[in-house]
Structure formats: structure tokens, C-alpha cells
Amino acid sequence: MRQTIRRDRLIGPGDRIVIGLSGGADSVTLSVLLPPVAREVGAEVVALAHLNHGLRAAADEDQRFCAEFAARLGLPFETEAADVRALARERRTSIEDAGRIARYAFLRRVMAGRAATRIAVAHNRNDQAETVLLRLFRGAGPKGLASIHPVAGPVIRPMLDVRRAAIDAFVEAEGIAFREDATNRDVTIPRNRVRHELLPYLAEHVGEGIVDVLARQAVIAREDADWLEQAATESARSLVLEEETGVSVDVRGLRELHPAIARRVIQIGCGLLETATPRLPAQGRSAESKRGRRFIGFDHVDAVLKLAAGAGLEGAGGTTGAETIDLPGLRVKHSRGRLFFEPRPSDPGRAGRRRGRPPRV
């Protein structure tokens, strides 16, 4: 944990840290280990923060456990209750997504209230490996493979290089109590299937080191994505225009780009549209919900590239005279040498169907 903190400069002198505490082995371990490590670098843990998701019968017991745990550590405790089920309905997203959104919103409120500078959460290396696989299966491309970042705004993940086995061994050896989340065992949740079925299978048949290999893959993918993103942002600066009615991209310039960069310029175009027209196609969603709901996958980008290339370059298997294609939440038009990205009314039924959506894991 010290190595990760130093390498990725997670905390520095004067930092005030809020720790997200679910009550599970991971966040309990983080809450025990981070305060002394923080002090070493002149930083301070100022609160443990627990969101009551109200989803499980045991939710209130979880909350009591966390309050007592914080008291034993001598740390301030903050808690709130959220109606995650209602939020999921309202945002038309999954319970898991809604929980994540509610959790980070709560942690940011605690951070503001405590004049804190960092939010520490307890993702570990196994979470990272699971995310790599989930994103790969979803067709998320290299940016997706980058998976969980050690730093994302004020959020830091000091345990991202720690294997779950080490955490389990720690709580066992130290006799530290924690809460088991029964839903962790529910393999109808994709992450749990990866955790309890796929990764153990790979550990047996590929090698015990599979979690490390996948986590390293995430690091490389993050570096690559970062560099490619820089190059694409540079290109987008001259090719992408933000206009009253939407966003447009110069087709000739786009066609001259290397495909690796062209793809990203299109992603940037889609992203700008989401920012430029905040009330369309869905109201007030955060970056998290955008990622969860309006996923522009690489087959969508492919469709836009084909639209830019024009019908002339299509194969014999299917020519297209299409001047317009629909993607989740937006419409792309090829007209007068430009691609116009425009919002369209939310229509989840049709979104992405034309070109086939990648399977959602």
C-alpha cells in the first residue's frame, strides 16, 4: 500500500482523507491500515463514511457495525441512507450502477463537509482483474481495459496493488471483524460470476498469477489509452466543432487520421455532445451514469467511421447509402463534408440496435 501511494502520489502532506467504509473485509482493512500510513506522509484520515443502501435486510446491522468499528478506531463516522432501488428506477440503470452513483455522491458530500481533499476507497487487485475481464467481454476497447484507476479526481485507491487473498489473510491473522455481503455470492451479478467462477477457473488452468497478469494489463492499457487520448485530443482540436445544435467533425480530416486516432476523435465528438446538451438525451446524469447507460462501444464507432468513409468504400456484402445512423442517445448525419452529432429523444428500445449492441455483461 505504501508503494502504491508513493508511486502514484495518492496522498501528500496536508491531505485530509475520507474513507469509504462498507463494512466488508476490504474497507475494514483500509480503515485500519491507512491512518498510520497517512500520518507518515503528513496526511490525516478525517472520517469513515458509510452509505446505507437500504437494499439488504442486514443493511441496518451493517451500519451499526460500521459506527462501532469507527468508534473503536477513534475516527469520526458519517452515515446516510439512500434509496438505491428508487434511484435505479429513476435513472433506468442497474442496482449496482445506482449504488455506485449514490455512494460516490455521498462520499463527495462528506468530503465537502469535512473540508477533506481525498476519498479513499478499498478496491483491490482482484477487483481490477475482474474489471479487466468484464470490460473485455463488453467490448470496451483499450480505454475500458484500463479499468480501475488508482487516482480519479479526489478518489484514491491505495489497495489497488493488494491481492484479495492478502486482505483476507490480514483480517484473519489480526482477528478483525467484518461484515459479509450475502449478495457477493449471487452469480447472476456478472462481477460475482467472474469472481467466483471464471477467475478461479483461470487460476487453476492458466496459473495462480492470473490476477497479477490482468492487473498489469490494466496498467499498460491505462498508459496506452492516456497517450492515445492525448494524440486524439490534439487532432480533435482542429477537426471538431461545437455548435448550437450539436457537434460536428470534418470528414476529410477524419479520413486522413490513423484509425486508432480517428476512433477516439469520434468518441470525443460523442462526449462533447453529451456535455454541450446537458438536458438531452437524459437529464442530469453524472459521468458514472453516462458510462453505464450511454455506452458508445467500438461497433458504434465503426458505424460512424463507415458513415464517414461513405458508401463507396463498403464491401460487396452490404452497401450502404445511409447518410444518417442512430447510436444510443444520439444521431450522426453525414452532410456537406461534415459529420453532425445531434441529440435525439431518448429511445432505449431502438438505441444501438441497428448495428447490434455488444453483449452487456
Added chain:
Amino acid sequence: MRQTIRRDRLIGPGDRIVIGLSGGADSVTLSVLLPPVAREVGAEVVALAHLNHGLRAAADEDQRFCAEFAARLGLPFETEAADVRALARERRTSIEDAGRIARYAFLRRVMAGRAATRIAVAHNRNDQAETVLLRLFRGAGPKGLASIHPVAGPVIRPMLDVRRAAIDAFVEAEGIAFREDATNRDVTIPRNRVRHELLPYLAEHVGEGIVDVLARQAVIAREDADWLEQAATESARSLVLEEETGVSVDVRGLRELHPAIARRVIQIGCGLLETATPRLPAQGRSAESKRGRRFIGFDHVDAVLKLAAGAGLEGAGGTTGAETIDLPGLRVKHSRGRLFFEPRPSDPGRAGRRRGRPPRV
């Protein structure tokens, strides 16, 4: 197949094509379908070429089958026998690797003998998806995820966008005979485990489209790797020196690079060493064997980056005063502001052990 040929410009007017024929459903299908498609673009299939690997009891029957099959199609047939087991021993590589090396060497001989310009092999989209997973588990990084290329020198893969199910349906519907390879069912071979266990599991739990998703991932990874490679080659031009005794890299310049590019400059350095000193560390190996045996994985590159960064940047978990590290087949020394890449005597027992090798699938 037509679409793939057109999109990736696999064949053009005047091309003379040798098809690699194992006798399996894939290569039998390719041999039936490619000749008419080639004629459409003014190219010609000039021979079917079968290498007798001498590994299976049925090898001679396979060979007879292929000869008769070629005769029925009215195409010239070439065959040769190889001692793949002996080659594997000699090269200290796996039977699968040795078979691949022998096969491509044979196909190149046939190409030369027939004054051909292309070698067509029957890899399909499932092979592609399997390779993506195998490379991911091996920790091969984005270049590895690029997996099977539709064009590699004279080798072309016209069926790379065709799913295995489509091929099976085709031979079934057309009543085309083919040979089953019993070793295909041997799940101690990593690829077969991926084929017969992992991908069916993913198709069931992630979605039927998993093969398509992984194949698309390979396309994106190929584009990204290509662009990153271009950028790194540009940087390497000013930082990497080929010298009498090996290859060296300017450390200050390397440290100023984005990590995504720095990693690749190191890979380029390792690659130059292999080219510059062709008789060390292993004699006369081809690109294939190099990839198979002297795999410089991203943990090796990490070790070199740390060596360049110097002991001062190491974490508390383990400082290193090391000025020298050993990688598979080569030694890297940090001295006088440069990293020196030098060949070292072949020593498979120690190779890569220092930093731990990624698991081999």
C-alpha cells in the same frame, strides 16, 4: 470472405496463391471457396500445400485425403514430411510452436517453387477470439491482444472474419468431407481448453456474441498498437544506438518519454539486439520462434524501466541498487547514462526468473 479480402486488400490482380491445407474443415472450406473468389479479382490459386507433421497415427491418411481432395478440385498438390518432434527438441519449444514454424517454412518453400505471391491460411474468427484470450492471460500487452493479423508478409487470412459455426454449417450443408484432428479435443493444450471450455462458458454466461466482441477487440488493439509503434519508432530513432557489442538507449531521453512510448522503445531495443546478433542467444530462429521462446513480457519491460529510473525512485517495499538485470536471452546494464542491451549465453533455467515470468498458457 469477399469483404475481408477487399477491406484488407488481401489479394489483387496477378496474385498467385498457395493455400495451406491441413485437411480440417477450415482449410477444406478455404480451398473450396477461395479459387472462384480469387478469379473474380484476377488472381489464381496455384497449389494446395499439406505438411505431414508425422505426429498422429492418422498423419499419412490425412496426407492421402488432402492429395485426393486437391485432385477432385483440379488443383496442384504439394506435400512434405517434417519431424516436428525433433524440431521441438532442437529448438527447445513446444510441439505446437515447432509445428507452426515447420508449416510456415514449408509454405514459403512451396510459394517460392511455384513463383507464388501469397500464402492463404484458414484462421477464422474463433481462432482470433481464442488468441485474444490466450495472449491476455499470458500478459502480452496490447501488441499481443492485436492477435492474428489478416495480412503478415505474404501470409493472408481470408476467413478471419468468418465464425467457425459458419464453416461447420457450410461443410455440413455442402456434404464436404474433411479430417478431424483428434488432438483438437486434448484440453491439456491451452488453446483447446479455451476453445472447448472457456469460450462455451462465456457464450453461455456473457452472450453468444463473445467471439465477435473479442475479434473486434483484436482489430482495435491492432490499430492502437500500430499507431503506438509508429510513435515509438520515431522516438527510438534518436534514443537507440546499435553498437558493435549490442544496443544502447539514452536514459535521460527514455525517462522523458510517456510510459506508453518508453515501454515500446525498450521493446524495440530488445528486438534490435536480436537482429544485431543473429547467432546469439539462439541460432537462426525465425520471427515465429522468437515470439514463442524469447518473450519479453511487460514485467520484463517494467524491470528495465525501473533500472532506468534508478534506485532512488524505488518504493519502500524493496529498494534496488541493481545496475544490471537479466531478461530471457539478454542482459541490460545501466551505465554512464545509457542502458546497454547485451546478449547473454542461453540459460533457460534462469531466464526471466528474477522478476517472475508471466504464466504461460
